[in-house]
Amino acid sequence: MKKSFDIIVVGGGSAGMMAAGRAGELGARALLVEKNDRLGKKLSMTGGRRCNITNAETDNRVFLENFPESKQFLFSPFSQFNVKDTFEFFEKLGLPLVIEDRKRAFPKSQSAQDVCNALINYINQSKNVDVQLNTAFKSFKIKAGKIIGINTSAGTFFADKVIIATGGLAAPETGSTGEGLNALNEIGHKIKEPDANLAPLRTKSKWVHKLSGTSLDDIGLRFIQKNKTQFKVRGRILFTHFGISGPMVINSAHKVKGLLKKGEVEASIDLFPDHDLGSLDKFFIKLFDDQKNKKLKSLLNTLLQKSLVEAMLNMLESDMIDLQVHSITKQQRKSLVQIMNDLRFPIQGTMGLEWSIVADGGVDPKEINFKTMASRLYPNLYLIGDTIDINRPSGGFSLQLCWTTGFVAGTHSTKGF
Numbered sequence: 001m002k003k004s005f006d007i008i009v010v011g012g013g014s015a016g017m018m019a020a021g022r023a024g025e026l027g028a029r030a031l032l033v034e035k036n037d038r039l040g041k042k043l044s045m046t047g048g049r050r051c052n053i054t055n056a057e058t059d060n061r062v063f064l065e066n067f068p069e070s071k072q073f074l075f076s077p078f079s080q081f082n083v084k085d086t087f088e089f090f091e092k093l094g095l096p097l098v099i100e101d102r103k104r105a106f107p108k109s110q111s112a113q114d115v116c117n118a119l120i121n122y123i124n125q126s127k128n129v130d131v132q133l134n135t136a137f138k139s140f141k142i143k144a145g146k147i148i149g150i151n152t153s154a155g156t157f158f159a160d161k162v163i164i165a166t167g168g169l170a171a172p173e174t175g176s177t178g179e180g181l182n183a184l185n186e187i188g189h190k191i192k193e194p195d196a197n198l199a200p201l202r203t204k205s206k207w208v209h210k211l212s213g214t215s216l217d218d219i220g221l222r223f224i225q226k227n228k229t230q231f232k233v234r235g236r237i238l239f240t241h242f243g244i245s246g247p248m249v250i251n252s253a254h255k256v257k258g259l260l261k262k263g264e265v266e267a268s269i270d271l272f273p274d275h276d277l278g279s280l281d282k283f284f285i286k287l288f289d290d291q292k293n294k295k296l297k298s299l300l301n302t303l304l305q306k307s308l309v310e311a312m313l314n315m316l317e318s319d320m321i322d323l324q325v326h327s328i329t330k331q332q333r334k335s336l337v338q339i340m341n342d343l344r345f346p347i348q349g350t351m352g353l354e355w356s357i358v359a360d361g362g363v364d365p366k367e368i369n370f371k372t373m374a375s376r377l378y379p380n381l382y383l384i385g386d387t388i389d390i391n392r393p394s395g396g397f398s399l400q401l402c403w404t405t406g407f408v409a410g411t412h413s414t415k416g417f
């Protein structure tokens with residue numbers, strides 16, 4: 001077994017495969033070390049196994065607005081490899097992409113495994129990359145303050161450059177369990193404690209759990225603290241046996257976590273976000289007038305999902321469920337309208353790392369030179385993908401970050417050979 005390489009890439013996920021393939025393409029003798037028995041385990045699960053491979057916003061400036069805390073770092077790597085390059089890159093590998101709603105791009109084949117296979121082909125094309133599976137990276141091999149290789153479960157491997165692509169802590173069952181971050185911390189890198197970021201939200205409200213499986217397509221969702229709306233979003237919500245989920249909820253988790261640090265948080269669903277309380281009441285006055293002889297429950301069932309109507313009516317006076325519309329009092333109508341405008345429940349937290357798509361935390365971006373992705377502490381060490389602490393929404397932004405940082409590190413680490 002060869003023990004000495006130009007470059008070692010640790011972690012065979014999205015970012016690591018891109019970096020290893022690029023280094024091999026440029027002629028470097030590279031080793032890709034992965035502890036799983038296959039490459040791209042997390043990648044093959046992405047986007048409901050369809051892989052939301054990037055977001056088709058081709059203006060770098062607009063694209064990077066989605067990285068509010070880190071865009072200043074990202075202009076440089078995105079000037080080297082951006083969304084347009086991602087489209088061209090995968091098309092060249094025989095994997096055309098299609099664009100769906102919210103500019104989300106997917107492989108035309110609708111298969112995340114095809115994305116993995118395309119990257120594996122890329123790695124194999126140059127014949128310069130050795131892949132070492134079932135091998136766990138343990139620590140850096142350091143001599144006179146310089147990284148000269150890595151210690152692994154299969155012994156020590158030496159290289160001039162090392163690229164760390166071991167991921168964050170989200171979905172640890174795919175292999176990203178944090179050893180890479182621990183090793184980086186041991187050699188002096190500052191690591192922000194990982195925590196769930198893009199994750200579903202948890203509530204103890206039983207009526208929410210009971211609605212598990214129900215989804216509402218276009219609702220308003222407010223997050224309230226101390227009786228004041230802190231922020232609101234609009235879109236699709238999915239009820240689950242523990243709380244709420246769906247892209248809109250998952251993308252709110254980062255801010256909700258911040259609020260929970262300051263105190264209790266409530267979520268409030270607005271079932272008719274085009275109406276305020278006054279106009280919703282007017283709408284129901286007219287509706288009740290037109291449908292006087294209908295049972296309230298049957299009328300509501302024509303507007304909303306049955307399970308939701310049941311849950312709402314249970315929150316009101318018990319006999320309302322059987323009332324006919326003409327016998328509903330003004331007060332009862334107002335209570336009903338109030339609930340439809342402000343269906344509240346407490347939020348206890350996120351569902352944690354196991355359920356999260358992306359974790360907060362990782363290497364402080366200030367410790368990285370983003371022109372090359374090299375560490376500012378060790379010039380022959382490169383850090384890419386989810387190992388870096390970069391907050392972003394769902395929608396293809398995470399994988400684009402992997403393609404960009406992987407490409408840039410793969411390119412610059414080969415310089416000087």
Ligand SMILES: Cc1cc2nc3c(=O)[nH]c(=O)nc-3n(C[C@H](O)[C@H](O)[C@H](O)COP(=O)(O)OP(=O)(O)OC[C@H]3O[C@@H](n4cnc5c(N)ncnc54)[C@H](O)[C@@H]3O)c2cc1C
Nearest residue numbers: 011013014015035046047052137167175385386396398399
């Ligand atoms: C369910 C799910 C769906 C997602 N869907 C999307 C989506 O559609 N679009 C999108 O943009 N993003 C999506 N994401 C996020 C995206 O998958 C990640 O941001 C991305 O895969 C991170 O890539 P990475 O290479 O940095 O890390 P990872 O993919 O986590 O890869 C790290 C690799 O390093 C290996 N490793 C770790 N420690 C060691 C060690 N000590 N020794 C050797 N190897 C090690 C791991 O086994 C793993 O293979 C999704 C995430 C999840 C969990």
